[in-house]
Amino acid sequence: MSTATASTARTSPAVAMLRTEARLMLREPGTMFWIVLFPTILLSILGAIPSFREPDETLGGIRVIDLYVPIAILLSAIMASLMSMPAVISGYRENQVLRRYATTPARPTHILMAQWIIHGAGILAGSVLAVAVGRIVFDVALPGAPLTYLGLFVLAVLANLSMGGLISGLAPSSKASAAIGTVVFFPTMFTAGVWVPVTVLPGLLGDLVALTPNGAAVLALDEAAAGRAPDLLHVLVLLAWTLGLGALAARYFRWE
Numbered sequence: 001m002s003t004a005t006a007s008t009a010r011t012s013p014a015v016a017m018l019r020t021e022a023r024l025m026l027r028e029p030g031t032m033f034w035i036v037l038f039p040t041i042l043l044s045i046l047g048a049i050p051s052f053r054e055p056d057e058t059l060g061g062i063r064v065i066d067l068y069v070p071i072a073i074l075l076s077a078i079m080a081s082l083m084s085m086p087a088v089i090s091g092y093r094e095n096q097v098l099r100r101y102a103t104t105p106a107r108p109t110h111i112l113m114a115q116w117i118i119h120g121a122g123i124l125a126g127s128v129l130a131v132a133v134g135r136i137v138f139d140v141a142l143p144g145a146p147l148t149y150l151g152l153f154v155l156a157v158l159a160n161l162s163m164g165g166l167i168s169g170l171a172p173s174s175k176a177s178a179a180i181g182t183v184v185f186f187p188t189m190f191t192a193g194v195w196v197p198v199t200v201l202p203g204l205l206g207d208l209v210a211l212t213p214n215g216a217a218v219l220a221l222d223e224a225a226a227g228r229a230p231d232l233l234h235v236l237v238l239l240a241w242t243l244g245l246g247a248l249a250a251r252y253f254r255w256e
Contacts, residue, residue, distance in 0.1 A: 014110045021114040025088075035080045035122040039072040040130045047138045059199065066141070067197045069134040070221035074192040074214050076126035077157050080119040081164030082181045082188065089115060089168035090177035093254075109250055115168070116161045123157050144227020152224055152238070156217035159242040163188075163213070165249030191215040210234065213241035 025031070043065075046052055052064040059067070089111065091097075134140035143149035167184070171177035189195065192214035199222065201209055209215035216237040220230035 013107070014113060017110045018114040018117060021111070022118055025118050031084050032122050035076055035084060035119070036126040036129060038079065039075040039126050040133050042075065043068055043072040043130055043133060044137070047134075053138060059197075064197065065134070065138050066225075067193070067199065067222065069130055069140050070218050070225060071193045071197070072130040072134075073123075073127040073153065073221070074156060074160075074218055075189070075194055076123045076130070077160040078185065078188050078192060078214070080123050081160035082167065082185045085115050085119050085161070085164040086167040086171060086177035086181050087174060090171040091174045093171075094173045109253070112165050112168075112249060112253055116158075116165065119161060119164075120157055127153065141225070143225045145224045145229070148230065149221060149224040152217065152220045152230065152235070155235075155238050155242050156214070156221070159213040159217070159238060159245060162242060162245035162249045166245055166252065169249055169253035188212075188214055193218050211237055213238060213245075216241070 046068055047065045052068075055061045055063055092111075131140075131142070135142060163184070164181075167177055167180050171180055191198070191209045191212040193199075198206065198209055198215050198218050210219055210233075216234040220234040220238060223230040223234075
């Protein structure tokens with residue numbers, strides 16, 4: 001057996017799946033535009049509004065642009081999880097690609113993990129870009145509690161990817177995944193504070209948004225950015241959504 005053949009034989013199905021999916025994703029650079037670049041472009045547009053760069057007393061003296069850096073991070077996760085990943089996987093199912101995968105040693109969790117890793121890398125790149133532009137261009141302070149911020153970021157990304165994984169598993173076709181993703185996309189953007197920062201939502205509406213994965217995430221990230229410990233309730237809500245959606249995504253994923 002040649003060295004190349006032996007190396008291939010030793011490659012686990014999960015690693016082989018990841019390599020294949022990574023190569024396929026690199027052929028679709030347009031997808032990465034929405035994940036990596038679009039959130040920072042939106043951040044830059046908002047930062048160009050003079051009033052957004054001024055301290056706001058209704059926000060406790062901080063600026064609107066300061067609030068939009070974690071929102072841009074979550075927007076990157078939402079774009080990857082609800083618009084990109086379900087379209088890829090449901091397209092595979094519709095075109096019988098998953099049926100062919102089912103004849104190999106690969107398991108359903110392998111393709112889910114491959115997609116999570118690939119899209120997670122795109123989210124990380126988009127998030128680093130948003131933080132860098134926020135800091136360099138708009139003088140947004142770096143997170144005061146960086147390790148806490150990083151941990152919350154990982155939880156938020158996993159929660160969103162799990163949500164996308166659940167849609168990917170249930171949608172029988174590309175059209176179905178697009179329809180479901182769109183229905184979920186706009187409320188999710190609202191709860192992440194894309195249109196109105198979550199911190200200024202009034203009363204019951206604000207309390208309800210804080211119980212959603214992205215609402216809890218943005219509130220916790222805001223606290224970590226300010227160097228404070230996040231509210232335990234927000235962390236528990238985010239953790240519960242992450243574990244619950246992840247379990248459902250793995251449970252209901254099917255090859256066809």
